[in-house]
Amino acid sequence: MFILVISNTMVSQIPGITVAGANDELIKYTPVADAEFLFYSKPISIDAIPVTPEGHPTPAIITKAVKSLTDFPLIVVRSGTMLPPRIPHVFIHDKPGENITERDALPELDEILERSEILGQEFTKLFNEVYIAESLPGGTTTSLAVLRALGYESRVSSSMKDNPLELKNRVVDMALNRKKPRSWYDVLKSFGDPMMAFIVGFSHGFRNDIYLFGGTQMLGVSALLKETGKIPRKIVTTKYIIEDKIATFAKTAKEIGVEYYPSYIDFSDSKFTGLRDYEKGIVKEGVGAGGSVYLAEKYGIKWEEIKNKVEEIYENLIKNR
Numbered sequence: 001m002f003i004l005v006i007s008n009t010m011v012s013q014i015p016g017i018t019v020a021g022a023n024d025e026l027i028k029y030t031p032v033a034d035a036e037f038l039f040y041s042k043p044i045s046i047d048a049i050p051v052t053p054e055g056h057p058t059p060a061i062i063t064k065a066v067k068s069l070t071d072f073p074l075i076v077v078r079s080g081t082m083l084p085p086r087i088p089h090v091f092i093h094d095k096p097g098e099n100i101t102e103r104d105a106l107p108e109l110d111e112i113l114e115r116s117e118i119l120g121q122e123f124t125k126l127f128n129e130v131y132i133a134e135s136l137p138g139g140t141t142t143s144l145a146v147l148r149a150l151g152y153e154s155r156v157s158s159s160m161k162d163n164p165l166e167l168k169n170r171v172v173d174m175a176l177n178r179k180k181p182r183s184w185y186d187v188l189k190s191f192g193d194p195m196m197a198f199i200v201g202f203s204h205g206f207r208n209d210i211y212l213f214g215g216t217q218m219l220g221v222s223a224l225l226k227e228t229g230k231i232p233r234k235i236v237t238t239k240y241i242i243e244d245k246i247a248t249f250a251k252t253a254k255e256i257g258v259e260y261y262p263s264y265i266d267f268s269d270s271k272f273t274g275l276r277d278y279e280k281g282i283v284k285e286g287v288g289a290g291g292s293v294y295l296a297e298k299y300g301i302k303w304e305e306i307k308n309k310v311e312e313i314y315e316n317l318i319k320n321r
Helices: 031-038 061-071 109-124 139-149 164-179 184-191 194-206 217-228 249-256 275-280 289-298 304-320
Strands: 002-006 074-079 090-092 129-135 208-214 234-238 259-261
Touching: 002 031, 002 194, 002 289, 002 304, 031 061, 031 074, 031 090, 031 129, 061 289, 061 304, 074 109, 074 194, 090 109, 090 194, 109 129, 109 184, 109 194, 129 289, 139 164, 139 194, 139 208, 139 217, 184 194, 184 217, 194 208, 194 217, 208 289, 217 234, 217 249, 234 289, 249 259, 259 289, 275 304, 289 304
Parallel strands: 002 074, 002 129, 074 090, 129 208, 208 234, 234 259
Antiparallel strands: none
């Protein structure tokens, strides 16, 4: 079972922190747009295609291509988005994470953990393993805050070519100076986000294997899970995350003790500039892009077939803009 967790954090509204949306206002609605895109090939709740300001497509385009080819089962979980997606979904919470420089991120953490744990208990009866992905603008910054609060000197990736790491560190410094948490629970409540809270709560109830599909955001999740005694089976990501020389993904994963697997993705010979630019380190990961390619490998589908489907979907996106 592929679970896509859609969430928001007010950290994403700090100018310059993310480009996971066509503009600052649409960043708020990127998670919902991503989820709807996977089912309808376009957003339903808002009249906008999920792209960066430069026109680079959401990594959901890769996940969408694999879903089209394999029809893998997908459940969307709403944990703290600014509006509900107009698709069938599981409701956990409807309040975004707060700005961690000003106040605790998750004042209603107990409610999120309890509901998520119940879902995990029910899923244990149905599935031997689950794959959890995310769509959460600003999530690399909350992940950095969690990692540093737990003692990891980590550097995280970005959806931008030029990672605003100095800005992210300033934000995290402000958050850590605001409060000194003493436990994983306090770290999550103070500096986390609703996506992290869902996965931690879900893991308390789910007794089988959990694979995390994502990039440096999933390192923060893994560090929290380590503190609760349940390391995920593996993080599955893209080569772009592993090759990011600014970030410390491999080093931090080793320190946490979590395995990782980079799926093979290559758009270097794509006929579309927006896709070829992925090879320049733009976007990198999200919406389970790397994990979906991992699933495709299990179905026996080769990268070339996935790339052709991605290009077909992208071409339709361009025509309908």
